[in-house]
Amino acid sequence: MTTAATDDGFVVFDRVQKSYDGETLVVKDLNLSIGKGEFLTMLGPSGSGKTTCLMMLAGFETATNGEIRLDGRNINMVPPHKRGIGMVFQNYALFPHMTVGENLSFPLEVRGMGRSEREAKIARALDMVQMGAFANRRPAQLSGGQQQRIALARALVFDPALVLMDEPLGALDKQLREHMQFEIKRLHESLGITVVYVTHDQGEALTMSDRVAVFNDGRIQQLAPPDELYERPQNSFVAQFIGENNKLPGTIEEIHEGRALVRLANGELIDATPVNIQARGQQTLVSIRPERVEFKPEMMPPGAHTIDAEVLEVIYMGDILRARLRVAGSDDFVMKMRNTLGQTRLSGGTRIRIGWHPQDARALDPM
Amino acid sequence: MTDAAAPLSTADGRPLKAALAASQTRARRRALALVAPLFLFVLITFVVPIGQMLFQSVYNPTFADAAPALRQWFDDNPPGAAIDESAFAALAADLKQMRAERTAGAAGTRINYDVAGTRSLFTAAARRADSLEPPYREAILDLDAGWGDPLLWRAMRSASSPITADFYLAALDLTRDQTGAIVQVDEKQRVYKLLFGRTLMLSALITFTCLLLAFPIAHLLATLPLAKSNLLMILVLLPFWTSLLVRTTSWIVLLQQQGVINNALVALGIVGADGRIQMIYNQMGTIIAMTHILLPFMVLPLYSVMRPIPPSYVRAARSLGATSWTAFRRIYLPQTLPGIGAGALLVFILAVGYYITPALVGGADGQLISNLIAFHMQKSLNWSLAAALAGLLLGGVLILYWLYDKLVGIDNLKLG
Structure with missing residues (x-):
């Protein structure tokens, strides 16, 4: 651009x-x-x-x-x-x-x-x-x-x-x-x-x-x-270069009025905001920032789309906890949790449901 | 604070210093053993010969050994004493001994250094020494009236002491008159000062032309990408790998009157066939050939200083508002000074003592002091004078080194 x-x-x-x-x-x-x-x-x-x-x-x-x-x-x-x-x-x-x-x-x-x-x-x-x-x-x-x-x-x-x-x-x-x-x-x-x-x-x-x-x-x-x-x-490129970024590959199923329906590799459908994607059938990478991913139902933003995930490991980093998840077939999906007093401590092998606001899921070019 | 006063000790109570020394002894011994061969080599091949040479320039016992009686007489009679019968008696006794020991030639040669044409005096007199009868004064003067020459006696007096500064005097075109005062030699015989002057002048000129030519080459070498600069470096070093003699003679081929350059100039019509330029067997030949041969010694120290200077210095200067000339003069050049100093010192010292090239291409007026040293070593066999000349050269170089240390600082020297 x-x-x-x-x-x-x-x-x-x-x-x-x-x-x-x-x-x-x-x-x-x-x-x-x-x-x-x-x-x-x-x-x-x-x-x-x-x-x-x-x-x-x-x-x-x-x-x-x-x-x-x-x-x-x-x-x-x-x-x-x-x-x-x-x-x-x-x-x-x-x-x-x-x-x-x-x-x-x-x-x-x-x-x-x-x-x-x-x-x-x-x-x-x-x-x-x-x-x-x-x-x-x-x-x-x-x-x-x-x-x-x-x-x-x-x-x-x-x-x-x-x-x-x-x-x-x-x-x-x-x-x-x-x-x-x-x-x-x-x-x-x-x-x-x-x-x-x-x-x-x-x-x-x-x-x-x-x-x-x-x-x-x-x-x-x-x-x-x-x-x-x-x-x-x-x-x-920009999503990838600036900050940490999760990317889920998929295909555009439907696109109209600032909303896109993306079919992920495992067949699941998610909502996303189309950015530089124009037509259905196009390959895409859905980009989601790790800190915008939520797993506690009560914290889920309204209109959030949820999806199954399996916790692979949790890394303690002091101010945050960094969980690596398996989501829609990809093994390197990262979720960041603030290390607050009441934070739930996840452990490897746990099955959870994660979600995010469709605005935070940006359907970008497949590079 | 009591701890600080007491000497530190190791865990088992030994003093720390002793323990440290003991733990390092082995390493130190091994280091010494590794250095010893080189130390001995340097001592035997460098320090001893140079010491010997310097000693010879002030020590020449030839005459003193051949003429002990005269030596005794000179010791007993102060300078200026009348050359009387007792002196001639001593001379007669020594001449007899010279005949017996066949040292008349050597003794005569020694005196001949100071007073020309006296060698034959000694050999002729020694031949007839056995027939000499008292009174010796008349007898010897009968052989040759030259024996009465006060200069000859002055020379014999000074030669009779094995330690002498006469050779240094001679190397500076000085001599002693009959009273022993130091005076300049006859104008026609002054050669050494002229040659020292010419040697220093030509060496300075060669150093300057080397610097002029080497600076751009070294800069190019330092700024080119490595692959290209390596190739260029090989071209710079190529002369190093070629025989000195080959390089010098190839200059003869190029520069002589019927040589390549003159032929080309004539063919191009720049000079006439009878106006061929004399470019060799004179000072010009010496300068050209020696500049070429010594160039790498200037390029390498310059290169080693220029290589690590990042281009951002000049860029910074330019961005701060300096023209490229100002940036060069005030930023780049000062940073290359250690290399310039090292290269100039190296080239100058090498040039001052260079022998083969001026001998081959120098002709008559392109000879340097080293050629005269070689002459005294090989032809006139006056080793003491050769040693004195070399000693002066060494002293000059050391003074130069000292000056450099004072002005620039030896620790700034970068040779590569």
Whole structure:
């Protein structure tokens, strides 16, 4: 699914294609419009073309076809140093032979800025990332998280309107990563800059972004705000890539007015919401989130459709209990239960009836 | 806090330090045994010969052994004392001994280093030593008036002591006059300083051309995908696997006046048949051939420094607003400095002591100091002077090394 590019975006990809070898397209017909002040994340598996898009925007790769516009101006032929885009690299790319202060001074020096003005800006940028006391350190003397902050400060010190981030938190441990996500989000909001963020971590994409563009196979599969992306995936790839997902293969038996009747592999009929399915007789994958599956009759949402299931195993995960069930012939159906005080503890071999609201069962393409 | 003061001990009460030492003894002994062969090899093949060489540059007992009486006389009489009958008597006694022991030639050669044309003086006098009668002064001066030359006596005095700095003086175009003061040798005889200067100048030039050529190659090697860069690396290393002699002679084939390049230039009409360019048997030949031969020594350290520099540094610089030239000058180049330093030091040190190539393609004005060292080793057999020249060369290289350490730091050296 691609949305049509509009001309009013701050950053516009207009029918952009990219090929490295002249035989295969790494980016296929990309249309994307990013608003001013927006936090847009490009999410996708490696090789999906997201980093290539970022590199084209930064100016390190040239688009094979199409046009990239920044603030209404075509920048296809503008060299990287004239684009005025801040960039944070995956490995930070802090210059090892310079101190932190010199690293931050570099973009200001090449712009011919005077000494006093430079120092004021450097101090402000370092304070912004709470690294004011580190101006005289070398990058090698800093921890990964501190280097990350300096890289961020360096990308912001010359007041760019657009900042690109190429998996900037990939090398940090989980706790630090979550903390830095928060910091980046805070900076984005307080500075009012536009951020294009590339990651393969869906959690990161969901928590930080205004909108997420899910990339696969050189195309944007879905471009939507995080909640819509998670709750209403437009195709099987997105449903599969974002969050945990149960998929039940079947055939469309009947389809009309936003309801579909799907015959599962074991012959059972269930209700589902058709998404990118048009005709009866078509193969489909019904996608259901594990946390939307219920097994206690009193908790069942009204209008829920129930189906037989056998508990195969229950995994204790602390905050939740994760049960693996056999449903309609498939062995990897997962149900998540909150670990509350009165929660029923299931055990392997138990036969139960599970159910969900037809709205939560989305009939998608069979991939 | 009492625990901290008492020495730690193991569970069975032995002091911890003793237990640690005991547990590591075996490993340490084995390590020592493994290193010992190399240590001995280095000692025998490297330290001893170089020590011997350096010793020989200040120690030459030839004359002192051949002329003990003169040595005694010089010890008894301070410099500047009149060369009187007693001196000639000592000389006569030594000449007789030289005749008996057939050392006149060697002794004469030793004096000949300092005062040219004196070797025959000794051999001729020794031949007739048995007929010498007192008064010796007249008798010897009768044989040859040259024996009265104060310079000769000055030379004999200095040669009579086996430990001498004369060879270092000679290697620096210096000598002593009759009063013993150090003066420059006659202008026509000054060769060593000129050659040292030329050696350093040419080596610096060769180092520079190597750097100029190697930098782009190393950069290409470091940025190409591995499959392609491996092929290129083989091309860089190919000269290593070819005989030095073959490589040098192939340059002769290319560069000589009737050679490939001149023929091509003539055929293209760029130069006339009588205007063939002299590209070999001069300094140019030395520079071209040695640059080619030493190039890998520059490429490899540069490559090893460039390979781990991720392209994101230059990209980051570009995204921060630097032109590609600024990004190169301020970001890329400084990070390659350890490689440049290592390569330059390596090439320069190798070039300073290079022998075969300048000997083959250097002609008259492309000779380096090493060729003169070889001359003294093989032709004039003045090993002490050769050792002094080599010692100066070694000292120069060590000074260079020290300077590099002061300016860049040896720990920054990356050889591969």
